[in-house]
Amino acid sequence: KKSATVEPIKIGFIGDLTGDTAIWGQAGSKAGQMTTDEINAAGGILGRQIQFIPMDGRGQAVDSVNAFNSLVDQGVLCVIGTNFSSCNKAIAPIACQKKIPLLGTTCTNDAVTVDQATGLVYPYSFRIGYTDEFQAQVLGKYAATELKAKTFASFLDMTQDFAQTETTWFNKAFVANGGKMVGTVSGRSGDNDFRTQLTKLAAMKPDVILLPWFYKDVALIANQAKELGMKIPFMGPDSWDSPELMGLAGPALEGSYYCSQPAFARPETKPFHDAYVAKWGTEPEAESLAVHDGLYWVKDACERAGKVDPVALRDALESTVNFQGLMGPITVDIKTHNPSKEASLFHITGSERVFVGDFKP
Amino acid sequence: MNSILSIKGLGKKFGGVCAVDEFSLELEQGTIHGLIGPNGAGKTTIFNLMTGIYHPTAGTMALRGTNLVGLGSYRIAQLGIGRTFQNIRLFTQLSVIDNVVMASGVDATYGMVDAIFKTRRYQRDEAKIRKRARELLDLLGLGGVSDERAGALPYGSQRKLEIARALAARPVLLLLDEPAAGMNEEESMELVGFIRDVRKRFDLTVLLIEHHMSVVMEICDRITVLDFGKTICNGIPKEVQANRSVIDAYLGETTDREN
Amino acid sequence: MLSSYAQGLIILVCINVIAVTGVSLLTGFTGLFSFGNAGFMALGAYVSAIASVELHAPFLVSLVAGVLVAAIIGFGLGRLTLGLRGDYFLIATLGFGQVVQVLIEFFDKVTGGARGFANIPPKTTLWIAVVLAVGSVAVAANLIHSKFGRNFTAVREQEVAAEAVGIDTFRFKQMAFVLSAMFAGFAGGLFAHYYMYIVPKMFDINESALFTITVVVGGLASLSGSVISCVVLTLLPELFRSLASYRMLFYGMAVVAIILIRPSGLMGYHELSFGWIRERMRAKRGKTASKERKT
Amino acid sequence: MFLQQVVNGLSVGSVYALIASGYSLIYSLLGFSNWAHGDIAMVGAYIALIAQTSGHVPFWLAVVLAIAGAGCVSMLSDMVAYRRIRNNHSPKMFLMIAAMGLSITLQNLIMVTVGPRFRTYGDVIPVRSIRLGGISLGVLDLLTMGIIVVALVALGLLIGRTKFGLGVRAASSNMVTASVLGVDVNLYIRLVFLLAGVFAGMAGVLLGLKYNIYPTMGSIALKAFIACVVGGLGSVPGAILGGVTIGVMEALVGGFISSGLRDAFTFALLIAILLVRPSGLLGKNIVDKA
Amino acid sequence: MDVLRVENLHASYGGIKALRGISLEVGDHEFVAVLGPNGAGKSTLLKCISGLHHPSDGTISFDGNRLSGVPHKVVESGIALVPEGRQILPGLTVLENLRVGAFTRKDRLGVKQDLNMVFELFPILGQRQTQLGGLLSGGEQQMLAVARGLMSRPKLMLLDEPSLGLAPIIVNQVFDILQKINHSGTAILIVEQNVYKALSMAERAYILSTGTIEKSGACSDLRHDDQLVHAYLGK
Ligand SMILES: Nc1ncnc2c1ncn2[C@@H]1O[C@H](COP(=O)(O)OP(=O)(O)OP(=O)(O)O)[C@@H](O)[C@H]1O
Ligand SMILES: Nc1ncnc2c1ncn2[C@@H]1O[C@H](COP(=O)(O)OP(=O)(O)OP(=O)(O)O)[C@@H](O)[C@H]1O
Ligand SMILES: CC(C)C[C@H](N)C(=O)O
Ligand SMILES: [Mg+2]
Numbered sequence A: 001k002k003s004a005t006v007e008p009i010k011i012g013f014i015g016d017l018t019g020d021t022a023i024w025g026q027a028g029s030k031a032g033q034m035t036t037d038e039i040n041a042a043g044g045i046l047g048r049q050i051q052f053i054p055m056d057g058r059g060q061a062v063d064s065v066n067a068f069n070s071l072v073d074q075g076v077l078c079v080i081g082t083n084f085s086s087c088n089k090a091i092a093p094i095a096c097q098k099k100i101p102l103l104g105t106t107c108t109n110d111a112v113t114v115d116q117a118t119g120l121v122y123p124y125s126f127r128i129g130y131t132d133e134f135q136a137q138v139l140g141k142y143a144a145t146e147l148k149a150k151t152f153a154s155f156l157d158m159t160q161d162f163a164q165t166e167t168t169w170f171n172k173a174f175v176a177n178g179g180k181m182v183g184t185v186s187g188r189s190g191d192n193d194f195r196t197q198l199t200k201l202a203a204m205k206p207d208v209i210l211l212p213w214f215y216k217d218v219a220l221i222a223n224q225a226k227e228l229g230m231k232i233p234f235m236g237p238d239s240w241d242s243p244e245l246m247g248l249a250g251p252a253l254e255g256s257y258y259c260s261q262p263a264f265a266r267p268e269t270k271p272f273h274d275a276y277v278a279k280w281g282t283e284p285e286a287e288s289l290a291v292h293d294g295l296y297w298v299k300d301a302c303e304r305a306g307k308v309d310p311v312a313l314r315d316a317l318e319s320t321v322n323f324q325g326l327m328g329p330i331t332v333d334i335k336t337h338n339p340s341k342e343a344s345l346f347h348i349t350g351s352e353r354v355f356v357g358d359f360k361p
Numbered sequence B: 001m002n003s004i005l006s007i008k009g010l011g012k013k014f015g016g017v018c019a020v021d022e023f024s025l026e027l028e029q030g031t032i033h034g035l036i037g038p039n040g041a042g043k044t045t046i047f048n049l050m051t052g053i054y055h056p057t058a059g060t061m062a063l064r065g066t067n068l069v070g071l072g073s074y075r076i077a078q079l080g081i082g083r084t085f086q087n088i089r090l091f092t093q094l095s096v097i098d099n100v101v102m103a104s105g106v107d108a109t110y111g112m113v114d115a116i117f118k119t120r121r122y123q124r125d126e127a128k129i130r131k132r133a134r135e136l137l138d139l140l141g142l143g144g145v146s147d148e149r150a151g152a153l154p155y156g157s158q159r160k161l162e163i164a165r166a167l168a169a170r171p172v173l174l175l176l177d178e179p180a181a182g183m184n185e186e187e188s189m190e191l192v193g194f195i196r197d198v199r200k201r202f203d204l205t206v207l208l209i210e211h212h213m214s215v216v217m218e219i220c221d222r223i224t225v226l227d228f229g230k231t232i233c234n235g236i237p238k239e240v241q242a243n244r245s246v247i248d249a250y251l252g253e254t255t256d257r258e259n
Numbered sequence C: 001m002l003s004s005y006a007q008g009l010i011i012l013v014c015i016n017v018i019a020v021t022g023v024s025l026l027t028g029f030t031g032l033f034s035f036g037n038a039g040f041m042a043l044g045a046y047v048s049a050i051a052s053v054e055l056h057a058p059f060l061v062s063l064v065a066g067v068l069v070a071a072i073i074g075f076g077l078g079r080l081t082l083g084l085r086g087d088y089f090l091i092a093t094l095g096f097g098q099v100v101q102v103l104i105e106f107f108d109k110v111t112g113g114a115r116g117f118a119n120i121p122p123k124t125t126l127w128i129a130v131v132l133a134v135g136s137v138a139v140a141a142n143l144i145h146s147k148f149g150r151n152f153t154a155v156r157e158q159e160v161a162a163e164a165v166g167i168d169t170f171r172f173k174q175m176a177f178v179l180s181a182m183f184a185g186f187a188g189g190l191f192a193h194y195y196m197y198i199v200p201k202m203f204d205i206n207e208s209a210l211f212t213i214t215v216v217v218g219g220l221a222s223l224s225g226s227v228i229s230c231v232v233l234t235l236l237p238e239l240f241r242s243l244a245s246y247r248m249l250f251y252g253m254a255v256v257a258i259i260l261i262r263p264s265g266l267m268g269y270h271e272l273s274f275g276w277i278r279e280r281m282r283a284k285r286g287k288t289a290s291k292e293r294k295t
Numbered sequence D: 001m002f003l004q005q006v007v008n009g010l011s012v013g014s015v016y017a018l019i020a021s022g023y024s025l026i027y028s029l030l031g032f033s034n035w036a037h038g039d040i041a042m043v044g045a046y047i048a049l050i051a052q053t054s055g056h057v058p059f060w061l062a063v064v065l066a067i068a069g070a071g072c073v074s075m076l077s078d079m080v081a082y083r084r085i086r087n088n089h090s091p092k093m094f095l096m097i098a099a100m101g102l103s104i105t106l107q108n109l110i111m112v113t114v115g116p117r118f119r120t121y122g123d124v125i126p127v128r129s130i131r132l133g134g135i136s137l138g139v140l141d142l143l144t145m146g147i148i149v150v151a152l153v154a155l156g157l158l159i160g161r162t163k164f165g166l167g168v169r170a171a172s173s174n175m176v177t178a179s180v181l182g183v184d185v186n187l188y189i190r191l192v193f194l195l196a197g198v199f200a201g202m203a204g205v206l207l208g209l210k211y212n213i214y215p216t217m218g219s220i221a222l223k224a225f226i227a228c229v230v231g232g233l234g235s236v237p238g239a240i241l242g243g244v245t246i247g248v249m250e251a252l253v254g255g256f257i258s259s260g261l262r263d264a265f266t267f268a269l270l271i272a273i274l275l276v277r278p279s280g281l282l283g284k285n286i287v288d289k290a
Numbered sequence E: 001m002d003v004l005r006v007e008n009l010h011a012s013y014g015g016i017k018a019l020r021g022i023s024l025e026v027g028d029h030e031f032v033a034v035l036g037p038n039g040a041g042k043s044t045l046l047k048c049i050s051g052l053h054h055p056s057d058g059t060i061s062f063d064g065n066r067l068s069g070v071p072h073k074v075v076e077s078g079i080a081l082v083p084e085g086r087q088i089l090p091g092l093t094v095l096e097n098l099r100v101g102a103f104t105r106k107d108r109l110g111v112k113q114d115l116n117m118v119f120e121l122f123p124i125l126g127q128r129q130t131q132l133g134g135l136l137s138g139g140e141q142q143m144l145a146v147a148r149g150l151m152s153r154p155k156l157m158l159l160d161e162p163s164l165g166l167a168p169i170i171v172n173q174v175f176d177i178l179q180k181i182n183h184s185g186t187a188i189l190i191v192e193q194n195v196y197k198a199l200s201m202a203e204r205a206y207i208l209s210t211g212t213i214e215k216s217g218a219c220s221d222l223r224h225d226d227q228l229v230h231a232y233l234g235k
């Protein structure tokens, strides 16, 4: 066949392959390799094979920018990743300079796709998942209307951009539905002990506590809350989302809710999930699904564009309507590059994540 | 009489131990004064007090009328007191010549801008400093080892280097703490000649601690003897040597200096 | 024309070289350990970024503003802590670095907090970075070869003796510390205007530690060693990037290996110069010659 | 709430103290900050985890293995790296930098072999707390404090009263001289690393029980290092006092001033302590006799 | 029989040759001096024997066995060094310094007796038992160094300029002590700058200059060899 002699299409991936949250980057990288094989086996993109190039960005902006530049030099068509807003905010303007599409996976901050100073969208920056604003509103509204909470307090991670944004939007939705915020406390990821803040929170006696932290910290916080005898339910965003969480703090999170990409509740996910577990021996993360969707989205867009070219790809990505991924359908909003998605809500009972339903604010 | 240094009622206590007690000294410009006494008598402590390393618990000290008590070490050095250390304190990792150059701060009058742009002033000063350092090393017979690492020198040479370094800072009063330790008779006598020489050449006053009696007796104009922090005798070498309490406390009965 | 990746790396190397030059003066020459220089870099970065974006200051002015603020804070901190010895001082600077980070996160109205500060104009080009890095190293090199460098060295080697020859050790510690803060602040300004986006996490303790590691690996009392080491250690993780998850493992091992193989660091106590190379070659020849004689 | 915050502070402080005591032990001997000490604790935690999950041994045995293993790793780190640096007569700071390199190496070694996941030992010692008049006391915290008291007494006796201790202190004062006086310096250093590793192993397992097990869990040692400095470097009682001081300070600042500015305030306080006592709370201010 | 036998010893520091083929021996109960000018290599010789510096060539044997070159083993085999520059353990008290001196000894009672003995010899040390070694005066440190050497009850004692920094009255005392312990069976190899003192105490002496032995013989002969004394040791 002729395609064997044609150069493969290079698609870059940037994730945190090392460091504290390497679990997500590695899950993304694994899924990328798996999906690439799958696409190649099915004939590749427009008859060309694809080559998946994972790069370590350590979850850090500078490293991620370097990785991005390096991928651009290798002649990639586009780059999938990263999962952290802070990294994508640094890469987005460069992607626009270099005219290479960037498909953020689970980075949820608005500033990833929209230049906050001008309010204009970064033409080359896209995202596969939803936004902080979106999920925080879903949570806030749910807490007030369904859980009938009257008061909430937020315990936020000062080092993470999403924590602040989510607190703001949660508050808006919560207040709009008749609730009231009774206070915030903060900590920094990397700390191990949160009893001080928890003691303070307990004294505020809120009905729910918003907890925008990474799952590893969520586990610590929940366990320590339990140790202190606290029984207030927590609510959290997608940063809770890892199959690990239940093993780390299932009992301590009894009664809590969190919001995630809709993926795991959808039956379409099952084959991917099983194949992943069979191949790698571990559970996939939301990041795995995002990378999977990203690759297929690129395939879809290229095929719609009819050629393999970054600029054409960008145009095709922007005009995506109802692309069906494992995390739900993607329709791109031209003004924000945010996909129109729903958020899935999970309730933790009996150390299990129980799917509550898909919501929009 | 032209007094350069005046110490009155100096005292230093370490916990219960009174290392220096009521020590007074007038140094005449241009003399070489010996400070001797048994081990632990407080000689080095006096040097440390004079150079601001320790602060006295009593007394006053003045160099040419300028009070020394309470000043920082570097300030006292800048005022003109140079010293060597009993436990040698060279910049061991640096070359011999750099040890001397290091002390030539007084000769470097240029500022940071001169240094950054290597102005003529900088070059002039630096050349002068190097030249002088080399002269001082030659003077001490260290010219041949000027590029060696100071720490690699034999013990005796390290002592000489300490003197060269002290001289580089252009002192008016030089404090030597056992300069002849680790030297044999011949080397000691060479040192005596050398100390005389520099005193003349640089118009120095020297205060000398030394246990080599041949050196002390040979070179000192006057000698003060300490014991347990107290001055037990003060006079010209002959008097001191014959003093009963000095013999008892310090010299011992059989001063078998056979040469 | 260089690829953008290569350009990016060169710029990053240049920025790091500037910061490391400051640390080299402080640690390599004066013998003081700081784990807070990333804090000064953060100050430089944020001040210059805010000056550029909010006050529309020209690039040069914003850089100078960053350097000045770093210098002033460095002076104050030095006054307070330079009396501490060894690791006690180290901890004070480490604390300072942490405090800078926390304050930037806390005053998010001005700094953007953890959301970062974006839209900084991209002013740091390849040439600017290269010229300024070379200039900074040249300034440092000239300082070192003057009485200032000598006095730093004297402080490192023997404080008591330094004082005894009239060197005001506190003043020179202070000077080295402020200089290192200024270099860091300068690097921070360039950094901000290259990456266009800054977050406090970029200037955490690991960054400070990296500067110190770089200087020590380069060898004490060697500016050229620091520069070489900075190039090596900045590029090393890039070389290993394709090794994916093994990357930092090899990086760590490489640091240990360099220290074991070169006991005084890459260039300890020597500057890279023709004289030095000639001497090394002669020494090598001498060594082989003496070996031959023995057998 | 005040009392509860003090208890919270003691609980964290005791963990800092436990790591700090091992840290301090090495500092007192070699005069350098062993930045890899926390990572030795991490390795200990993983050894117990692997023994428990893959080896299916009872937990107490896993703990013993962890302690022994951490001791060996600590000793090995000396034999592979630090010892050579000493023999090279490199400046002390090289030891510290090597330790940093070692720290990166160990973290990433675990990362690539065991993986980056966060793990727990499961319900071996259920997270339990005793309620005492409205205050909750963690069972693990009590255990930690117990261990610390025992460790403090044992170390005090070992270093202050035995010949081993004399040799260690001689070596820490001046290695070359100690060796010409008949002290087998390398052996003693190795033993001290072993001892420090044993402490790290205990700390690692306790950390794992109390918090999570993950490759960078050792970075808590940074706080332990600060604790050592506050308490007075090289003094084991100082390290413990420092650890507790920092823990309580953090809790009180976080609880009553501002949780957001907690670290800023605690560091300001630390600097204040150092300005008043430049060699830490229990450190000796060694005067340099010229 | 010889306690110590050094054969064809070479040593260097980097490129600098400090010893170029030294051979010497110290007999049982003998008192031997090594003399020579500044930088002759005297300290290097003692360092090689005690394992502090590794010779590049040659052998050193003690009691008929080759020495290992590992300092603590050298001490265990019965050699004590009073090093150049005192080398007091500054952070340990006077008493602890002395105890470390007796580190290789097992007889607690003997150690206790010897402690009393050195306190008698150097009363000032007795008074300063709890002071840190680093805070002693130079001469006090020197006394401590000698006392510490005595504490190990060596078969052979190496002394590198023990009189350095001592008051004349103490110098005499130290030499008396050395003579005493020599009479009671300890062999002594001493490096001294105080040439006449050394020649009057020791039985034999070696004259070292720039790393080689220029002359050796009985002290009584050397003392009267004016030419030699002039050439190597100063008038
Ligand atoms: N650590 C070192 N590094 C390099 N060279 C050294 C070192 N120690 C000694 N040397 C050199 O070796 C030679 C012999 O030195 P050594 O100290 O043995 O002399 P010495 O006879 O003891 O002199 P002194 O009477 O001054 O103590 C000298 O030339 C000296 O410069
Ligand atoms: N920092 C200190 N703390 C406690 N005691 C000290 C201190 N410095 C000196 N001493 C004591 O004070 C006394 C005087 O010491 P100093 O060093 O002045 O003696 P010295 O006359 O120079 O003796 P030497 O001739 O032995 O050098 C000694 O007994 C010494 O132990
Ligand atoms: C992986 C996610 C928890 C990342 C997070 N949503 C962010 O924007 O940084
Ligand atoms: Mg003295």
Ligand SMILES: [Mg+2]
Binding pocket: B154, B155, E042, E043, E044, E084, E160
């Ligand atoms: Mg010698």
